[in-house]
Amino acid sequence: MGISDRKEREKQEMKKLIIDAALRMFVEDGYEKTSIRNIADRIEYSPGTIYLYYKDKDELLYAVQKEAFSKMLETFQREATSRSPWKRLEQIAYSYVNFGIKHPDLYDLMFIIRAPMNTAEEKGDWDNGDACFNYLTDTIGECMEKGLLRYSDPRVAALSIWSMGHGLVSLQVRCRFKVMQLSDDQVSNMIHLSIKEFLRTIKA
Amino acid sequence: MGISDRKEREKQEMKKLIIDAALRMFVEDGYEKTSIRNIADRIEYSPGTIYLYYKDKDELLYAVQKEAFSKMLETFQREATSRSPWKRLEQIAYSYVNFGIKHPDLYDLMFIIRAPMNTAEEKGDWDNGDACFNYLTDTIGECMEKGLLRYSDPRVAALSIWSMGHGLVSLQVRCRFKVMQLSDDQVSNMIHLSIKEFLRTIKA
DNA sequence: CAAATATACTGAACGGTGTTCAGAAAATCC
DNA sequence: GGATTTTCTGAACACCGTTCAGTATATTTG
Numbered sequence: 001m002g003i004s005d006r007k008e009r010e011k012q013e014m015k016k017l018i019i020d021a022a023l024r025m026f027v028e029d030g031y032e033k034t035s036i037r038n039i040a041d042r043i044e045y046s047p048g049t050i051y052l053y054y055k056d057k058d059e060l061l062y063a064v065q066k067e068a069f070s071k072m073l074e075t076f077q078r079e080a081t082s083r084s085p086w087k088r089l090e091q092i093a094y095s096y097v098n099f100g101i102k103h104p105d106l107y108d109l110m111f112i113i114r115a116p117m118n119t120a121e122e123k124g125d126w127d128n129g130d131a132c133f134n135y136l137t138d139t140i141g142e143c144m145e146k147g148l149l150r151y152s153d154p155r156v157a158a159l160s161i162w163s164m165g166h167g168l169v170s171l172q173v174r175c176r177f178k179v180m181q182l183s184d185d186q187v188s189n190m191i192h193l194s195i196k197e198f199l200r201t202i203k204a
Numbered sequence: 205m206g207i208s209d210r211k212e213r214e215k216q217e218m219k220k221l222i223i224d225a226a227l228r229m230f231v232e233d234g235y236e237k238t239s240i241r242n243i244a245d246r247i248e249y250s251p252g253t254i255y256l257y258y259k260d261k262d263e264l265l266y267a268v269q270k271e272a273f274s275k276m277l278e279t280f281q282r283e284a285t286s287r288s289p290w291k292r293l294e295q296i297a298y299s300y301v302n303f304g305i306k307h308p309d310l311y312d313l314m315f316i317i318r319a320p321m322n323t324a325e326e327k328g329d330w331d332n333g334d335a336c337f338n339y340l341t342d343t344i345g346e347c348m349e350k351g352l353l354r355y356s357d358p359r360v361a362a363l364s365i366w367s368m369g370h371g372l373v374s375l376q377v378r379c380r381f382k383v384m385q386l387s388d389d390q391v392s393n394m395i396h397l398s399i400k401e402f403l404r405t406i407k408a
Numbered sequence: 409c410a411a412a413t414a415t416a417c418t419g420a421a422c423g424g425t426g427t428t429c430a431g432a433a434a435a436t437c438c
Numbered sequence: 439g440g441a442t443t444t445t446c447t448g449a450a451c452a453c454c455g456t457t458c459a460g461t462a463t464a465t466t467t468g
Contacts, residue, residue: 051456112374
């Protein structure tokens with residue numbers, strides 16, 4: 001049945017066409033400001049068509065999230081490759097924060113937006129999200145085996161390190177550091193100083 | 205002119221009536237899900253009336269934010285009163301995180317929602333927000349004077365400590381810790397362990 | 409190849425949103 | 439008590455996510 005193969009292929013192509021447009025528009029204008037109608041316009045289909053491929057706008061978000069996490073994982077695999085677990089942990093930290101600062105709208109979709117796991121319980125797969133998380137936990141595991149971290153529980157270590165990174169990025173992305181009345185360069189500098197300092201303090 | 209005094213008073217009462225309803229509904233249902241029409245219904249006025257007192261929905265958010273920051277400041281003033289700067293810093297940290305966990309929707313309005321300073325440049329007053337921030341920076345200042353902190357720059361210290369607290373709360377509020385596959389109690393425990401550990405490591 | 413069936417797509421319609429504004433209602437002034 | 443100012447209303451506008459009867463296209467059948 002070559003004909004149904006082609007149909008399946010066309011269906012996947014259509015899904016990709018939609019999600020590519022959605023990703024571009026989410027990043028350009030943000031999730032909330034991007035409407036199904038706009039996406040439909042961009043790919044020159046009617047709004048209803050999108051619902052033949054994705055159940056609702058949330059499912060579009062999940063798909064884009066998946067792409068974003070895949071992108072982040074690639075970044076880790078490119079930038080955090082040191083054989084030394086401790087050095088790799090440092091690389092991951094900087095990689096993570098730089099990713100967030102460089103792609104604030106992607107970061108928004110991945111870690112700030114209210115949507116995925118707060119309602120959808122079973123959606124807890126978090127597709128490529130856990131792969132990124134594992135990249136961190138594996139490295140932390142190695143560090144702890146070699147006694148390079150001042151933590152006693154690797155889960156607490158992971159939670160702490162992630163929180164510090166996320167705190168820095170998300171306060172920056174949401175412009176909350178404005179209260180400090182510093183220039184953009186100064187804030188950027190201090191974010192990196194914060195990571196540096198934090199890494200120093202958690203090192204055994 | 206007693207009559208215009210009364211008018212002014214009535215105007216302020218009306219503003220309070222609106223903002224009280226808005227606060228309650230923002231906390232109950234969240235900012236996005238609360239509509240101007242719903243608020244109008246609740247206070248038994250027409251939707252248009254609200255626009256006579258607040259320019260748009262964002263201005264309602266600013267007003268509610270102001271109340272929320274005032275509430276947080278009160279919490280600090282109640283829970284972080286130690287004469288010892290270091291102990292006070294610890295109290296602030298726990299106070300902050302507990303506030304966020306206890307009032308996730310308020311915390312959302314204050315630190316996560318996209319709205320205030322990203323567009324409104326001059327709104328950078330952040331009314332009572334800076335008062336909360338000052339409560340932190342003042343304490344950090346005292347700590348550093350007495351050489352109780354391992355940081356060399358008090359601004360980096362403030363940025364780091366705030367980021368850690370915010371990271372913990374906001375990842376929890378947005379359910380991102382679900383990827384760790386822990387029970388609610390375990391997460392809650394580890395959040396507190398994280399603060400404890402963090403405070404230990406930054407202490408001189 | 410033509411008719412019948414199955415698939416893909418459309419776009420109007422539904423109930424919602426924030427916001428505006430002409431006009432009605434109420435309060436104040438003279 | 440009539441004119442004027444202030445306050446309030448609610449229909450209207452342009453959007454939103456989502457649904458679904460109906461049309462257009464493609465495939466299968468006779």
